[in-house]
Amino acid sequence: MHVPDGFLDLTTSAATGVVAVGGIAAALRGARSELDDRTAPLAGLAAVFVFAGQMINFPVGVGTSGHLLGGALAALLVGPWTATLCVSVVLVVQALLFGDGGLTALGTNITLMAIVGVWAAWGAYRLGTALLPRRVGVLPGVAFVAGLVxxxxAALAFCALYAVGGQAPLDFSTLVAVMVGWHTVIGLGEGVITALVVSSVLAVRPDLVRGARPYRSPADLEIRSGVRA
Structure with missing residues (x-):
C-alpha cells in the first residue's frame, strides 16, 4: 500500500501531511495513558513485527503495492494511540532508509496505514466486543475481523485520496476494484495472523493484551501472568 512520489498531487500530499502530523501529535498525548513498564517493551516488539510484515510487498497492478499492515495487532496489544506511533515510526524508517514509499508521500502513507488502518481496526474491535458476549474467548475472532477490516x-481511503488528487492515468473504477479486491485478500491474511498472535499471547500473558483488559479483573491478570504488583 505504500504510495510512491507523484501518485497524488502536491496539494493532496500536503493535506495528508498535515493530517499525519496532527495524528502523531494526538497519538503522543494518547499514548501516555497506554504505556507503562509492561507495555513499553511490547510496543517495540510490535513495531518490529509491523516492520517485518510490511517489508513483504505484493504488486497489485495499479502502480502501487499491497502488504500486511500490522496496525490491528499493534492496537490490540498496546492500544491504538501507541499503535499509531509504532506504525508511523516504521513508515519513516522505511521511507528514509529503504525508499519504500516516497518522501513527499510520507504523510499520505502515515495517514492511510498509521491512522486509518489502525483506527479502523480499533473501531471494528470495539464494535465486535460491544455486540458479542463479554468473554475472553471471543477476542481471537474479533481480532480476525479487526485485521481483515x-x-x-485503508485501501478505500487511498482510492478516495486518488479521486481528489490522483496524478496517474488510471481509470477510477478499475483502481477501486483492484485495490479493494487485492487488499481484501491481504486482509484475510492480516486477520488470521492477528487472531493467531492475540490467541497465543492470551494463553500465556493475558496482561499484555490491552484489548483483553475490560474482560479480566486486575487480580485475574496478575495470577495468569505470574506477575505480582
Missing part, C-alpha cells in the same frame, strides 16, 4: 478500509 483494517486493510481494505
Amino acid at each position: 483494517s486493510v481494505p478500509v
Whole structure:
C-alpha cells in the first residue's frame, strides 16, 4: 500500500501531511495513558513485527503495492494511540532508509496505514466486543475481523485520496476494484495472523493484551501472568 512520489498531487500530499502530523501529535498525548513498564517493551516488539510484515510487498497492478499492515495487532496489544506511533515510526524508517514509499508521500502513507488502518481496526474491535458476549474467548475472532477490516478500509481511503488528487492515468473504477479486491485478500491474511498472535499471547500473558483488559479483573491478570504488583 505504500504510495510512491507523484501518485497524488502536491496539494493532496500536503493535506495528508498535515493530517499525519496532527495524528502523531494526538497519538503522543494518547499514548501516555497506554504505556507503562509492561507495555513499553511490547510496543517495540510490535513495531518490529509491523516492520517485518510490511517489508513483504505484493504488486497489485495499479502502480502501487499491497502488504500486511500490522496496525490491528499493534492496537490490540498496546492500544491504538501507541499503535499509531509504532506504525508511523516504521513508515519513516522505511521511507528514509529503504525508499519504500516516497518522501513527499510520507504523510499520505502515515495517514492511510498509521491512522486509518489502525483506527479502523480499533473501531471494528470495539464494535465486535460491544455486540458479542463479554468473554475472553471471543477476542481471537474479533481480532480476525479487526485485521481483515483494517486493510481494505485503508485501501478505500487511498482510492478516495486518488479521486481528489490522483496524478496517474488510471481509470477510477478499475483502481477501486483492484485495490479493494487485492487488499481484501491481504486482509484475510492480516486477520488470521492477528487472531493467531492475540490467541497465543492470551494463553500465556493475558496482561499484555490491552484489548483483553475490560474482560479480566486486575487480580485475574496478575495470577495468569505470574506477575505480582
